[in-house]
């Protein structure tokens with residue numbers, strides 16, 4: 552808390568410089584960002600060590616800089632197995648109560664593992680740096696609970712902000728080209744978002760899934776190689792094959808087939824002409 556005033560002041564003084572650190576919007580659909588969005592997740596805004604950024608130091612009082620990219624989401628050991636089906640998951644799961652999309656033709660289930668992962672940051676209730684296994688020996692919290700003292704053991708008594716807390720700087724009209732993190736906070740109210748936790752109805756207004764990884768997922772096998780490629784829309788098994796956040800999004804970025812950067816918004820395929828929607832919906 553004690554740092555806030557000082558840092559806001561410093562950031563305020565350096566406004567013009569900060570805006571120059573950003574790549575202009577190159578017409579590829581991504582908003583202004585310092586990340587190049589090519590080559591891998593480390594060059595995207597999902598790299599929360601922000602080693603592509605000039606001004607990371609401003610953020611150090613607000614969340615732990617683990618100095619690694621994958622660690623904010625994955626761990627090689629001691630993963631959080633309570634989020635079954637999420638690969639080597641390193642985050643504390645949210646305990647928020649979600650308001651679900653109103654039932655249409657089928658019951659809408661709560662978020663499955665491949666939505667719980669995203670919501671552990673994007674519902675805005677959990678600190679961005681709330682992981683259970685920090686880099687280095689002994690830095691492990693087996694209780695899987697958000698434990699402030701544990702998080703403080705990394706770099707002292709700092710704030711451990713949620714995505715909404717980050718809007719102290721990341722808000723619209725702040726004068727810099729940094730993203731408004733309020734825009735990206737989906738929140739616990741999922742009733743105004745595309746339904747998740749739903750299966751594809753076996754009716755003529757939905758297409759037929761063509762690929763399967765038994766017990767894990769079904770997918771639209773565009774290239775017919777019987778592998779679930781990152782650019783293929785998938786439904787994840789959790790008591791039926793269901794639409795989840797990662798059905799449409801790949802948090803690591805998927806290369807644009809004709810472009811020079813990843814497809815905007817971490818989508819698995821471009822939604823130009825609503826192609827993404829038409830993958831599942833017939834009309």
Ligand code: HEC
Pocket residue numbers: 558559562569572583584585586596597598599601603604605606607609610613614679711712713714716717719720721729730
């Ligand atoms: C004190 C102000 C401040 C706070 C608080 C802050 N940031 Fe930032 N953030 C910045 C500045 C300045 C930049 C631009 C850094 C650069 O690219 O050189 C930035 C850039 C970023 C970027 C890269 C954006 C892009 O597309 O280039 C991400 C991601 C980010 N911040 C995440 C966070 C998160 C998550 C939090 C909260 C845990 C947070 N920030 C809190 C000031 C802040």
Ligand code: HEC
Pocket residue numbers: 592593597598620621622623624625637638665668669797800801802803
């Ligand atoms: C912002 C969070 C986030 C970051 C950072 C991240 N991942 Fe992931 N990763 C996920 C999620 C969520 C999934 C599950 C959904 C999916 O399969 O795309 C996943 C899945 C995976 C998978 C399984 C893919 C599959 O198709 O089964 C691998 C391998 C992986 N990540 C490796 C990495 C590596 C290596 C890094 C660092 C270079 C990394 N990830 C960084 C969130 C992240």
Ligand code: HEC
Pocket residue numbers: 581582596597599623624665668669670671672673679714730731732735796797800801802815816817
């Ligand atoms: C470790 C925390 C974390 C996890 C886990 C995470 N995200 Fe993010 N995500 C962020 C942050 C922070 C930003 C904003 C970065 C910025 O503004 O530069 C972001 C931005 C985004 C954006 C906006 C990109 C844009 O420029 O339009 C999308 C879309 C997104 N995330 C989707 C997902 C999905 C889907 C998942 C799960 C598969 C996921 N995220 C998992 C932290 C996370």
Ligand code: HEC
Pocket residue numbers: 666669670673734735736737744745746747794795796797798799800816818822827
């Ligand atoms: C049916 C496909 C689909 C599902 C499921 C889905 N999204 Fe998205 N999402 C999209 C599309 C398409 C966009 C781009 C919208 C745009 O450009 O205006 C998007 C945009 C976003 C953004 C950026 C918001 C913005 O204003 O640009 C975030 C963050 C995000 N999604 C997170 C999530 C999370 C978290 C989940 C799960 C709770 C999820 N999405 C589920 C299709 C989906």
Ligand code: HEC
Pocket residue numbers: 655656657745746749750751752784785786794798799822827828829830831832
């Ligand atoms: C991964 C497959 C998939 C994708 C991609 C997808 N949807 Fe859906 N959508 C579904 C399923 C499944 C349902 C629930 C259908 C039901 O229960 O009748 C649904 C329901 C809907 C509904 C109906 C909600 C209601 O209240 O009746 C709308 C509208 C919709 N989707 C729009 C979209 C749009 C727009 C896109 C593209 C941004 C999109 N969908 C992408 C699978 C998908």
